[in-house]
Amino acid sequence: MEYFAGLDISMEETHVCVLDREGAVVHEAKTMSTAEAIVASLAKAPTCQRVVFETGRMAPMLYHGLFERGVPVVCIESRQAYQALKSLATHKTDRNDARGLAHLARTGFFKPTHVKSLPAHAVRSLIIARKKLVGQRVMLENQIRGLAVVFGVRLPRALSPAFIKQALQSSEGIDGLSAAMRGLIGARAAVLSAVSAIDADLKRMAKASNACRRLMTIPGVGKLTALAFTAAVDDPERFRRSRDIGAYLGLVPRRYQSGEVDYTGSISKCGDRRTRTLLYEAANVMLTRYKAPLKLRDWALAIAARSTMRKARVALARRLAIIMHAMLRHGTVFRPA
Structure with a gap:
């Protein structure tokens, strides 16, 4: 028999719920919000196949603490969990949230999110x-x-x-x-x-940082932008393609489609806002202050000529993010040519 657990975490206490494959409650408890206390509470129930909790202020510390203790923990986006939990319980309580997260762990109806180091x-x-x-x-x-x-x-x-x-x-x-x-x-x-x-x-x-020194070979990218980008990416291998970093940082157009309605709006502005701002500033520096010949700059200026300078900065910021991720992934430096 397989068992699954859900953790509803707050600053002081954590509600634990363990379900079997059929959805029957096997164990419910309330414990302190520390990795040691949660592991001790889970030890009172059968070994779990998967333990799920939401993102939040306590998520990084608890995730790494539980992972180091051998718990098969998975962190999911709180906005996604909210929509699922709203349909599972009429009343929103910590106990019901833990039970709903356990049901998500049992069904697999979730998308794991990366917890940064x-x-x-x-x-x-x-x-x-x-x-x-x-x-x-x-x-x-x-x-x-x-x-x-x-x-x-x-x-x-x-x-x-x-x-x-x-x-x-x-x-x-x-x-x-x-x-x-x-x-x-x-x-x-x-x-x-x-x-x-x-x-x-x-x-x-x-x-x-060797990675930051390589990123700083790009015109317009300074120490602040390099550090912010490496911290936002954390592990370059978690992105299957370098162009996926644009969507992760909210630098791709937002699309809405429903029936006959289908339009593309401004950028989504998801992800790390500070990193997105720094990339935009780096793109602006490359476009306005860098005078040496550069194909990347000419490409962005061509966009500005047929559209606006603001759209050119956003497009160049997205392209810079793609290039920087590829540099981190392959260990290369920027070559202007």
Whole structure:
């Protein structure tokens, strides 16, 4: 007899449900959301052929922890699981969700999703933290400009020492404004220091990675884009064809077809948003700043000539993703010719 399990995971507790091949409940329990506790709970039931749970914040740690302990675990997309679970139970409870996931494991009506390695998640966390800090820096600078313009002072847009000097001069002799300016400038300095520290870590990691050094041979691709792409792909062999990476990163047109209705819209924007943005910026750099002869650039400019520059950037970003995946897969460097 084959047995299948479903795990409904939350931050504190996990509901476990084990079914047999006929769909009868064999074991139900509630345990802590740790790999050790889940393995101990599954040990009280017959050995499972497949254990299924949804993607979420706890998914990477639990997936790798259970996999290392020999559990045949499969992670599925939460949006797909939601549609299936909605049809299996009238009331949405953690117990019913675990039972529904066990039924999915039993029937095989799911599509497994790749769980990135923990080092890849660490790189993505560093990139996301940098993006948040840069956003905070921009917000602080705009606040400083907004306070200064009330008193008739227009600060320069360039990030130079003149920016800070002029901001402090504009607030001299005004008690409330002076304190506000010094506080905002101090916060901006702290944020800039944190961004510099993250940039140093990113530079060190890119230099130590052979894959990143190969990707950086492409014009317009820097250390940030190379690290973000390698972290998003994680394992190049999980894509059967290099052109599949375009759909994975949301750089292909969205299509809707139903009866007589059939149209193709803008790009789907699925997947890693930050990696997609960095590829778009790399494409823009190649189109606007790279002056040496390059067939890839000429191909994108031909698209811009018959359409728009924005569509050319998107098309070039998708082509760059395909080329970068092929470089990772085959261990090659970029050859402009």
